[in-house]
Amino acid sequence: MTSTGVLLQLAQTLLAILLAPILMGWVNQCRAWLQGRSAPPLTQPYRTLRKLFHKDAVIAHHASPLFRFAPYMIFACMALAAGIVPTLANDLPFSPAADVIALVGIFALARVFLALAAMDIGTAFGSLGARREMLVSFLAEPALLMVFFTASLISHSTELPVIVETLALRQFAIYPSLAFAAVAFWMVSVAENARIPVDNPGTHLELTMIHEAMILEYSARHLALIEWAVALKLFTYSALGIALFLPWGIAPQGNPGALPLALAAMILKLLIGGAALALIETVSAKLRLFRVPEFLATAFLLAVLGMLIHFLLEA
Amino acid sequence: MSHLAYLDAHVLDLAWAGVVYWLALGLSALLMRRSHGRLIRLVFPCGALGALFIAVIGVTGLFLPASAMVLPIGLPDLPFHLRLDALSAFFMTLLGAAAFGITVHAASYFRGMAAGPLALLALWYHLFLASMTAVLLADDAYAFMVAWEMMALSSYFLVTTDHRVPEIRRAGFLYLLIAHIGALALLLAFGVLQGGHGDYTFDAMRHAGRTPFWASAAYLLALFGFGAKAGLVPLHVWLPEAHPAAPSPVSALMSGVMLKTAIYGLLRLTFDLLGMQIGWWGTLALALGLGTALYGVIFAAVQSDIKRLLAWSSIENIGVIFAAFGLTLIFYTDGKGMLAALTLTALLYHALNHAFFKGLLFIGTGSVLHATGERHMGRLGGLMRFMPWTAWLTLVGALAIAGLPPLNGFVSEWLLLQAFLLTPSLTQPYLNMMIPVAAATVALAAALAAYVMVKFFGVVFLGQPRDPALQRAHEARWPERLGMLWLAAGCVALGLFPALLINWLAPVVKLLTGHALAHDGNWLILAPVSAERASYAPLIFLIVVAAVVMLTFLWVRRVYHGRVRRSEPWGCGYPEQHARMQDSAEGFGQPIRQIFEVFMRVERDTPDPFERAPRYRGDSRDKLWILFYQPVARVADWLSEQAGRLQHGRIQWYLVYSFVTLIVLLVFTS
Numbered sequence: 001m002t003s004t005g006v007l008l009q010l011a012q013t014l015l016a017i018l019l020a021p022i023l024m025g026w027v028n029q030c031r032a033w034l035q036g037r038s039a040p041p042l043t044q045p046y047r048t049l050r051k052l053f054h055k056d057a058v059i060a061h062h063a064s065p066l067f068r069f070a071p072y073m074i075f076a077c078m079a080l081a082a083g084i085v086p087t088l089a090n091d092l093p094f095s096p097a098a099d100v101i102a103l104v105g106i107f108a109l110a111r112v113f114l115a116l117a118a119m120d121i122g123t124a125f126g127s128l129g130a131r132r133e134m135l136v137s138f139l140a141e142p143a144l145l146m147v148f149f150t151a152s153l154i155s156h157s158t159e160l161p162v163i164v165e166t167l168a169l170r171q172f173a174i175y176p177s178l179a180f181a182a183v184a185f186w187m188v189s190v191a192e193n194a195r196i197p198v199d200n201p202g203t204h205l206e207l208t209m210i211h212e213a214m215i216l217e218y219s220a221r222h223l224a225l226i227e228w229a230v231a232l233k234l235f236t237y238s239a240l241g242i243a244l245f246l247p248w249g250i251a252p253q254g255n256p257g258a259l260p261l262a263l264a265a266m267i268l269k270l271l272i273g274g275a276a277l278a279l280i281e282t283v284s285a286k287l288r289l290f291r292v293p294e295f296l297a298t299a300f301l302l303a304v305l306g307m308l309i310h311f312l313l314e315a
Numbered sequence: 316m317s318h319l320a321y322l323d324a325h326v327l328d329l330a331w332a333g334v335v336y337w338l339a340l341g342l343s344a345l346l347m348r349r350s351h352g353r354l355i356r357l358v359f360p361c362g363a364l365g366a367l368f369i370a371v372i373g374v375t376g377l378f379l380p381a382s383a384m385v386l387p388i389g390l391p392d393l394p395f396h397l398r399l400d401a402l403s404a405f406f407m408t409l410l411g412a413a414a415f416g417i418t419v420h421a422a423s424y425f426r427g428m429a430a431g432p433l434a435l436l437a438l439w440y441h442l443f444l445a446s447m448t449a450v451l452l453a454d455d456a457y458a459f460m461v462a463w464e465m466m467a468l469s470s471y472f473l474v475t476t477d478h479r480v481p482e483i484r485r486a487g488f489l490y491l492l493i494a495h496i497g498a499l500a501l502l503l504a505f506g507v508l509q510g511g512h513g514d515y516t517f518d519a520m521r522h523a524g525r526t527p528f529w530a531s532a533a534y535l536l537a538l539f540g541f542g543a544k545a546g547l548v549p550l551h552v553w554l555p556e557a558h559p560a561a562p563s564p565v566s567a568l569m570s571g572v573m574l575k576t577a578i579y580g581l582l583r584l585t586f587d588l589l590g591m592q593i594g595w596w597g598t599l600a601l602a603l604g605l606g607t608a609l610y611g612v613i614f615a616a617v618q619s620d621i622k623r624l625l626a627w628s629s630i631e632n633i634g635v636i637f638a639a640f641g642l643t644l645i646f647y648t649d650g651k652g653m654l655a656a657l658t659l660t661a662l663l664y665h666a667l668n669h670a671f672f673k674g675l676l677f678i679g680t681g682s683v684l685h686a687t688g689e690r691h692m693g694r695l696g697g698l699m700r701f702m703p704w705t706a707w708l709t710l711v712g713a714l715a716i717a718g719l720p721p722l723n724g725f726v727s728e729w730l731l732l733q734a735f736l737l738t739p740s741l742t743q744p745y746l747n748m749m750i751p752v753a754a755a756t757v758a759l760a761a762a763l764a765a766y767v768m769v770k771f772f773g774v775v776f777l778g779q780p781r782d783p784a785l786q787r788a789h790e791a792r793w794p795e796r797l798g799m800l801w802l803a804a805g806c807v808a809l810g811l812f813p814a815l816l817i818n819w820l821a822p823v824v825k826l827l828t829g830h831a832l833a834h835d836g837n838w839l840i841l842a843p844v845s846a847e848r849a850s851y852a853p854l855i856f857l858i859v860v861a862a863v864v865m866l867t868f869l870w871v872r873r874v875y876h877g878r879v880r881r882s883e884p885w886g887c888g889y890p891e892q893h894a895r896m897q898d899s900a901e902g903f904g905q906p907i908r909q910i911f912e913v914f915m916r917v918e919r920d921t922p923d924p925f926e927r928a929p930r931y932r933g934d935s936r937d938k939l940w941i942l943f944y945q946p947v948a949r950v951a952d953w954l955s956e957q958a959g960r961l962q963h964g965r966i967q968w969y970l971v972y973s974f975v976t977l978i979v980l981l982v983f984t985s
Contacts, residue, residue: 060884062779064699064709076863080856095857098720101729105720106856108765112719115769122697122778123886127898134769135906138762145732149751152736158849206887217885221871224421236326292463304752305555306426309740311748 016082021045021233023274029175030278052224060121070117071225075272077110078232088237088262089251090161099158100148111137118214129213140191142216143184146303150181151244153310168247180306182245189237196281198292242269327399333369334445348434358437359422363415370411376404377822396516398454406451406579413571414444420678420798421564436476440672443469450576456515457503467494473565474557486556493553497543504536510748520588530591537584545577545633548607549939558626563681570629570754573675575666578636584786586827594648601641605753608634608760612910615767615934617904620682624771627697632669636662638733652739652830658818659824659844661730668723675712675802679705682791692900699781701788706776708799713772715806717765723852728761731850740749770903780892811853812901813841901933908935
């Protein structure tokens with residue numbers, strides 16, 4: 001554990017936390033353009049956060065301490081997740097703390113706290129959202145693990161830096177299994193980040209909302225932390241997808257000179273990825289809730305297929 | 316130092332002394348059947364101390380060579396053989412540690428009972444503890460079966476504590492029936508193991524040679540017998556009936572500890588007594604285990620009774636343990652000793668975890684039951700406001716069982732998934748491809764467990780009380796809280812220091828597989844294979860999360876403010892909202908019912924739109940009960956009817972029967 005490594009780790013995590021809302025802003029901007037609206041500025045998410053932090057928190061009379069604690073917990077989990085995923089450099093002294101399986105565990109921890117907080121007030125919408133969120137997640141989690149398993153079977157490791165090193169920095173090879181895994185990963189991340197076609201972040205229609213139903217009772221700083229955590233989650237998932245499927249350009253261990261190039265590559269990939277997300281959201285319609293299991297079962301089967309292809313062709 | 320040396324030399328004597336102590340305590344409870352206060356304040360706390368003692372003995376015994384002794388009781392030519400090795404010691408530790416918390420809780424939980432029944436209960440309770448320990452110490456089939464049956468009988472009487480309720484008597488009978496069918500299979504398994512030598516000591520069985528056919532027969536019988544005790548599907552039906560019937564500390568003991576004695580027996584028989592292992596045994600156990608895990612968790616998700624929900628969740632956890640057992644066997648027979656060691660570590664870890672978190676959840680529901688008198692989730696809710704201690708401690712158990720880091724459930728799940736990822740190194744074709752895919756079942760079961768626990772905790776403790784009477788719910792008393800605190804602390808400690816625990820499990824793993832995980836002694840980071848392969852550091856995890864929470868909190872307060880305004884809930888602005896509009900337990904389970912409808916038979920009573928007092932009822936029943944048990948019961952009925960035809964009540968016919976039997980026997984022997 002070198003001191004530059006620790007500095008790099010801290011810088012990378014802080015950068016992720018600070019810049020995550022921009023990615024959200026970029027996706028919203030692209031979406032507005034594609035839908036023919038005039039786009040909000042790129043910094044709109046920051047303004048919203050600032051506004052929310054300044055407001056007085058309004059909390060239901062009988063809210064328990066769990067309700068007030070949950071936003072901090074969710075934010076902390078997402079910050080930890082952002083610290084584990086290699087974004088710029090592959091040299092993360094912090095990464096032995098959690099591998100990809102533990103990463104899935106971190107997301108699950110945040111989700112369970114959000115679902116519990118949603119049930120805390122005891123309104124019809126909160127428990128509805130919690131139930132739907134847990135439904136989506138128990139279908140998405142095995143698929144996500146299968147995607148990670150495929151990647152880790154290729155690299156013989158569940159450590160993210162080792163996986164990235166194998167895929168990006170060692171010898172160049174084409175893995176057909178990863179193509180399947182990538183599609184499955186996209187489907188899972190759409191579901192986990194509450195985007196169209198699984199959930200619509202812009203809706204408050206009771207028949208369709210999942211994530212929004214859970215955070216209905218939150219306001220002010222608590223809502224701000226949750227919104228920030230959501231942006232951070234989108235960023236982490238994007239970084240994870242890039243690290244697994246498009247890792248080229250990341251700075252190898254002990255080579256800080258490659259960092260500027262890595263930063264440029266990262267920004268480019270995120271710009272393209274965000275635009276692609278907006279495009280897909282614009283051209284697809286939201287699924288009915290009970291079509292979501294089919295959607296995620298498809299993701300799961302694709303991931304399993306990827307794994308079998310790995311055994312048949314690559315092992 | 317000399318005291319420790321004494322402990323080391325006499326560890327088996329002391330373990331047996333613990334058993335005798337519990338027996339004596341149970342019997343002395345009968346003498347105090349008039350003094351309620353002494354039973355509560357003396358007998359149960361003394362029982363808890365005994366549990367702590369057994370746990371200490373277990374920890375000591377882990378690192379000592381096996382010791383054996385012969386007791387001059389039992390049959391004339393077959394005295395009781397006792398033996399304490401690392402495997403027994405591990406399960407003794409599990410028993411003692413879990414039973415300590417549960418018994419402390421029990422001391423307060425049973426305070427409402429009248430002195431007479433309480434004395435009987437104390438007798439069965441301590442007999443139950445003693446017989447479970449005796450099962451772990453037994454070193455011959457006779458002593459094992461005596462202890463095993465004592466365990467079944469004492470727990471039967473504990474289950475039927477409220478024997479005036481007909482349903483509880485029915486549940487008790489079902490439990491007794493399946494326990495005895497299982498015991499019969501075990502008796503046959505030991506019969507096969509002794510191989511015609513007539514020597515029923517485990518030592519003789521270890522050295523007796525046997526053909527693969529007879530070894531397989533013994534293994535299958537043992538799988539059936541121990542599976543019936545553990546709750547392996549399709550022998551699980553007694554669990555969801557017996558657990559709700561039993562008082563909560565008893566459910567906690569049965570689920571947390573007694574099911575583990577079956578795991579102990581299976582490990583002992585397969586790895587120690589049989590002397591040979593065959594690959595397909597593992598595949599069978601793996602398939603059964605995965606099926607059980609999935610089946611259990613799906614049914615847990617649709618339950619409305621809190622204890623029934625926990626019972627189904629125990630079935631799920633047993634399934635995970637059996638899957639780990641199967642995988643251990645597969646690795647072991649394939650000559651991958653290190654991987655077998657890893658999987659076995661995951662198995663033992665999960666068994667220990669389950670004892671802690673399931674014990675915690677059961678006694679937590681016991682406190683809820685005490686405070687509200689209600690077991691149906693549809694009439695609970697909002698208890699976090701009235702019982703904060705119970706709620707927060709139960710939350711620890713719920714998060715742990717949902718397999719969330721940094722608590723203990725995640726560690727064993729993580730180890731098991733790592734083991735699944737190592738199967739490509741197997742030499743058997745197809746198996747090495749199919750098993751990683753089967754890992755998805757474990758992942759699905761774990762994710763569904765999180766669903767179940769959000770339902771359990773959210774419906775019972777969060778939201779608004781669904782019944783106005785819940786406003787009067789009182790917090791658990793101090794002994795109950797202490798019991799829960801002990802088990803919750805166990806969940807946290809087992810979650811935070813896995814690397815230490817793995818070193819501690821090493822003697823058991825080495826005893827059974829001949830290998831131990833090569834751990835580099837870094838207590839912070841768990842890296843069972845190598846640091847490049849996989850690692851997990853829960854303590855760092857916890858520190859980072861706690862630090863970020865603190866920093867964010869301080870930053871928000873410092874830069875902005877901490878002002879709060881209280882008001883009515885928003886709820887999308889609908890004017891009239893009340894507690895019945897929250898998700899009920901049935902409502903929360905509805906998606907699961909819809910997705911997994913093939914496994915269950917759903918009975919719905921939907922109200923007419925014009926009914927004045929509409930009532931909706933949706934009941935999801937176990938399809939196996941209809942597809943498997945009812946036909947079996949019909950066949951048994953039919954067979955007994957046929958046998959009944961032999962009985963005419965006429966003496967002539969009976970004389971003819973005797974005569975024919977005599978002739979047939981003469982023909983056989985000549």
